[in-house]
Amino acid sequence: MNTELLTGIMIPFAGTALGSACVFFMKKELGVMVQRALTGFASGVMVAASIWSLIIPAMEQTENLGRLSFLPACAGFWLGILFLLLLDSVIPHLHMNSEKAEGPKAKLKKTTMMVLAVTLHNIPEGMAVGVVYAGFLSGNAAITAGGALALALGIAIQNFPEGAIISMPLHAQGKSRGKAFLDGVLSGAVEPVGAALTILAAGMIVPAMPYLLSFAAGAMLYVVVEELIPEMSAGEHSNIGVLMFALGFTLMMALDVALG
Numbered sequence: 001m002n003t004e005l006l007t008g009i010m011i012p013f014a015g016t017a018l019g020s021a022c023v024f025f026m027k028k029e030l031g032v033m034v035q036r037a038l039t040g041f042a043s044g045v046m047v048a049a050s051i052w053s054l055i056i057p058a059m060e061q062t063e064n065l066g067r068l069s070f071l072p073a074c075a076g077f078w079l080g081i082l083f084l085l086l087l088d089s090v091i092p093h094l095h096m097n098s099e100k101a102e103g104p105k106a107k108l109k110k111t112t113m114m115v116l117a118v119t120l121h122n123i124p125e126g127m128a129v130g131v132v133y134a135g136f137l138s139g140n141a142a143i144t145a146g147g148a149l150a151l152a153l154g155i156a157i158q159n160f161p162e163g164a165i166i167s168m169p170l171h172a173q174g175k176s177r178g179k180a181f182l183d184g185v186l187s188g189a190v191e192p193v194g195a196a197l198t199i200l201a202a203g204m205i206v207p208a209m210p211y212l213l214s215f216a217a218g219a220m221l222y223v224v225v226e227e228l229i230p231e232m233s234a235g236e237h238s239n240i241g242v243l244m245f246a247l248g249f250t251l252m253m254a255l256d257v258a259l260g
Helices: 003-024 032-060 063-068 070-090 103-137 145-172 177-187 190-200 202-233 238-259
Strands: none
Touching (some): 003 103, 003 145, 003 177, 003 190, 032 103, 032 145, 032 238, 070 202, 103 145, 103 177, 103 202, 145 177, 202 238
């Protein structure tokens, strides 16, 4: 695995680690407004990454189908949606406990569910990076090194607030800074593992690349709509989340076009 490739699959993990490191520099838990802003920003990044780095390249690879070139992308997209729906039905996640959280023990349980939810939803993100790099390594003209790097950077940007939103509440609820940091870091460890496994299976996945790219897009957008948008728009001042969504979307769009 060359240095460029290794760097690409580790960038998203670095974003989680840097976000988790906020626990060493900030004394208080992130305020509700800050969390809402960060969640909105992450949502915008993920939506733009899903479109420019995943869905559009998927359709470009099936241009030979003419007007039906959208079919593989649609099929893969729905498979990604249904896969995350299945995972959410099997594994408990944040919303199942949010309304029942009362007292320190319940809050700790809620935070534990959040760690589980973030870890679960990092799987398709890692896979997305792996699929894009596998496509680039296979010589696919629709995927460039810059485009793959843009996706990795975009996911790293949205992983930063995730790391902070995990580590800081854990510390506020009694865990040491070191253990809270470690939990935040571990939540992102599935990403480079998933990316590496996907790349190792590149020979088998290249023929299905349009389906896999759109599968990753569907999975990521499920996370945005199911988890992130409700968090960013809850309560007062939801416009902060919307503005940060627009900023994240614009930044990721610019990165993908500029680097691609």
